[in-house]
Amino acid sequence: MKTTSQRIAQCFSNVFPNLSLDEIPRASTASVAAWDSVAHITLLSAIAEEFQFEFSPEDFEQLISFPLIADYVEQHINHG
């Protein structure tokens, strides 16, 4: 069974197919050129679908890297 981090990484890989598995844990809007506003919405929508919850409008502005997203999802799952 995949860990939460692996499931998030799979979503990253689907949205950014050119990112290697090594690069994904360090990915951020600053380091990934393809991470524009459209990719951002697509990525968060894919993660929301994967974990069956919704991001709030504020989350969209703040969740700008893999670590931030992973922390957010972990917290969301744990405090459900």
Added chain:
Amino acid sequence: MKLNDALATIKGQNQTGSAKVHFLVCGCQPLHLATFLHAYLLQRFPDNRIEILTGLYGDFFGNLSKAADSSAAATAVIFEWNDLDPRLGLRSSGGWSKQSQEDILVTCRERFSRLVTAVQPLASRMPVVIAKPGLPIPPIGHTTRTQASWFELQLEEQLTSVLVQLSDISGVRIIQHSQLQELNAGVSALDAKMELVAGFPYTVPYASIVARTWVEVLYPLPPKKGLITDLDDTLWAGIVGEVGIEGISWDQQHHAQLHGLYQQMLGNLADCGVLIGACSKNELTVVQSALKRKDLFLNSENLFPVCAGWGEKSKSVGEILRAWNIGAQDVVFVDDDPMELSEVQRSFPETTCLLFPKNDPGKLWNLLGELRDLFGKPAITAEDQLRRSSLRAATQIRLNEHQADSSEFLRTLHGIVTFDYRKNSSDSRPLELINKTNQFNLNGRRMTEGEWRAALDERDSFVVVVSYEDKFGPLGRIATLIGARSGPSAFITHWVMSCRAFSRRLEYHTLECLFRHLDVEEVEFRFQATDRNQPLQDFFQHFGVHLNGSPTCRILRSQFLSRAELLPHQCHILNENH
């Protein structure tokens, strides 16, 4: 399809396949609509590379123009109320006063008119599929939401009127919205948060369903060609051999309305050109008498052939397939007896076998819907109306085919073959022939509507549409050939002929016309053997052409003249000057 599945599908697309470019026109951010459209197109064309072009956010009408100027093969369109007037969306604060409402109606009328004008040039270049507004009109008005307001009804009236106008434009297909709602199964179309955050107003499931429907409507599966129906307890209620001709029924009074509805459906399918045959375990004379009843909703003339006897039904189905000269995969068999269905299915695994649910109105309703989907096609051609009568004639011709001098027999038909070289992109019949003909088919290659139009636009290309009629009546347009001329040679990429036209030597006439009209010394064919194109292979072998796996084969004029059979019919040629 889920969003993650769609993204994974796109990630895995074949990067080296030939590109199929599509334009997505909307006023919102394309986002998941583009993702799902891309993924569903990949499902339909797994060997191709799909490219989705989009326009600018908030510029729906400008994007329609961009699509018309693009290299796309087809366009998918969705518009919402706020594309007509921003005050009907969530991102505008222009006011919903009584005065504003009147102004909104005026604006919408003007924008709807502009929509028709903008779609016309687009549809003249490529097929266009349009989804009407799926988002609700804002809750404006003094009524509760369960009571329609005058304002809402006015908008809907304008919308309906414009959809009718759009559907009249050749190349335009409108999505059936009620079917979208059914597929959406109560899931809301509107995602208000995403609209405000990202300018994308649709929920993910709704975006998926719209995109899936776009692809289904743009690239429908080839329709089935014939339906073989059981009679007792299917076409009518009762066993005619037991209750007698007056004892069978299909009306509400006899609690047999399901059979009446089914008869009406078959009558409608027959009107649309679907072949309807019957097979029944009965005495033929009894069945023939029953089919003479004047109150049948299905004209018994539409049933051909009718096979009755006491043998296995699969034998009758085989007989009907031979009479129709079509494959088992193109046929639907309907019977109320699961055992009969199973017996036919075992002999013809490719046939679609459906149970007639004689005691379940809900399931009957679903069956009728399924039949519509199996036989549905974007447009009806004149040939659809001719198919049934021409099949009867074909049966008679096949009976004479093996006579000692069949040339003499063919001459007595007084056939007239017309070769039409005029290019007409709005004529759907040649493309229909290319995409559904299997037996006399040069290579089995299918074409999209966009590819067809592009082929017509090529400078040196030519298209021949062959029509035929004889003393038995017209067969309509029964063959199509696409190619290009280069010096003394003609190169043929597509050549198909309907199986209804077999045994009349029309293929010889076609080749003769090519040599004569194009004045070429050789014709080269992009041939490929398929599981089904043996009739075409036989034709080539008649000229001594060796089909040894090479991607092309050729016939020289001298070769043709030395081996061509006697040509029995009169020929006419139509070109741009006629």
